[in-house]
Amino acid sequence: MTEQRVILIHTKAPPKPALGATCNGCGVCCLAEPCPVGMLLSLKRRGACTALRWDDAAGRYACGALLSAPWPLKRLMRRWIAAGVGCDAELEASAPGKP
Ligand code: SF4
Numbered sequence: 001m002t003e004q005r006v007i008l009i010h011t012k013a014p015p016k017p018a019l020g021a022t023c024n025g026c027g028v029c030c031l032a033e034p035c036p037v038g039m040l041l042s043l044k045r046r047g048a049c050t051a052l053r054w055d056d057a058a059g060r061y062a063c064g065a066l067l068s069a070p071w072p073l074k075r076l077m078r079r080w081i082a083a084g085v086g087c088d089a090e091l092e093a094s095a096p097g098k099p
């Protein structure tokens, strides 16, 4: 049985791409549940990661933990959160009233 969850997302967020496609910063994964780093920062296992930030200029979400990490940690952080490897979220997103 498919689990359904409601997430609040920015109206300008791009639609979630297919699994494996280039990450477009839609934010669905981090709004559904934090990654291991996000769990530590958010002190929770479900719900939106508190480190997620909306970048209005870029029109996409970004990882605040990665943005604020000191330079030597950034590379490690990118591996921890699997940044740059394509969308790894096996989630399907739909807006209310849309299939
Ligand atoms: S990895 Fe997350 S933010 Fe990136 S496209 Fe997939 S669901 Fe969206």
Ligand code: SF4
Residues within 6 Å of the ligand: 029, 030, 033, 034, 035, 036, 037, 038, 039, 041, 049, 050, 051, 052, 053, 062, 063, 064, 065, 066, 081
């Ligand atoms: S990638 Fe960043 S914003 Fe997303 S869940 Fe992990 S720590 Fe939070």
